[in-house]
Amino acid sequence: MASLRVVRRMFCAAAETAAAPVTTSRWERLKNSKAVLWGRGLVSDYKEACREIVVGSWERPVKASVYASLLGGAWAGFYTKPDHASFEAALLECSNMLGLLSPWIRNGTSNGHVQSLVKLHNEGRLQHTSLGVLSLVYHSDYDSDTTLYEAQCSNLSTPWRELPQRILDVGFAGRWWVLDSKMKDYDVNEDEFKHLPPHMQVTLPPTVQEVDRSERLHKESWLALEGGEEEKETHLVDRKEESGGEEGQIQALEEKPTPA
Structure with missing residues (x-):
């Protein structure tokens, strides 16, 4: 009878132990949730992808530069497109x-x-x-x-x-x-x-010599005009005639008799 009681107590204790709920903390339940496990897998995938990008760029720099240029051009075109x-x-x-x-x-x-x-x-x-x-x-x-x-x-x-x-x-x-x-x-x-000849309808940019000539003529247009030798001689003759006329007037005044 004593042995039966011992066996019965052992089975009862095992049944109570199996039926007792397992107490876990809230942090452990959060770490083992499906959302956290999915996030861990996503971060791991992105980490592996970034590592492959870095390794591939180091091994093939030309291909990586072409892809970077295309991505940069697409980004610039997206942000600079007019509306x-x-x-x-x-x-x-x-x-x-x-x-x-x-x-x-x-x-x-x-x-x-x-x-x-x-x-x-x-x-x-x-x-x-x-x-x-x-x-x-x-x-x-x-x-x-x-x-x-x-x-x-x-x-x-x-x-x-x-x-x-x-x-x-x-x-x-x-x-x-x-x-x-x-x-x-x-x-x-x-x-x-459209009514002009074909050779006059075509316009070409001016050459360097034509540009220099145009600039020189433009600068010369602002200078004061200088007379020629004939104009200088004419001015000298006019001055002599004026001086001669003044001398004649002086002599006439000197020869004029004074009243008594």
Whole structure:
């Protein structure tokens, strides 16, 4: 009987020990949570990736420099791309520059391009989109605020394949390249020279000798004029005649008799 009691007590103690909850601290539970384990794995992966980048850059410097240049260029293009407000400001500035000129000396290409953009802007058809490193300005068929069915129906919208034909300008590195190219020589009307011979329509930059000659003539134009030898002789004769006339008057006064 005593042995049975001892065996019964042993089984009871083992059962109580197994049923007793395991007490762990809050910090240990936090360290063993799924979020912490996922974060540890993510940090480990990034650490290994950075180590491979450093080792690969050391082993292949040319390839690493090319990748760094591409990433730097993409970052610079992203932060320097112009927006829609800058395009409107550039268009207004170009329109004012052309407005200060007479219609007879405006460049036909510049004036036509700017006038078409201004017309689309007034109609609300100028649209802007960003592609990350560059911006595009294109024209649509209707204003975005138009409530017509043709303008609001997605099935009747302009397909993407026609977008290249609608592009009006490309913004990159803080500039609108098409607008700048159209405004080149905006104050030169080429139609004025189309009736001239071909050899007179071509203009070439002046040479160094021509520039020196122009500067020398400009400096000489500010100098005082000097008379020739004939003018000097004329001045001498005039002075002699004046001196001779004065001597004759003096002798006439001396010979004049005094009254009694």
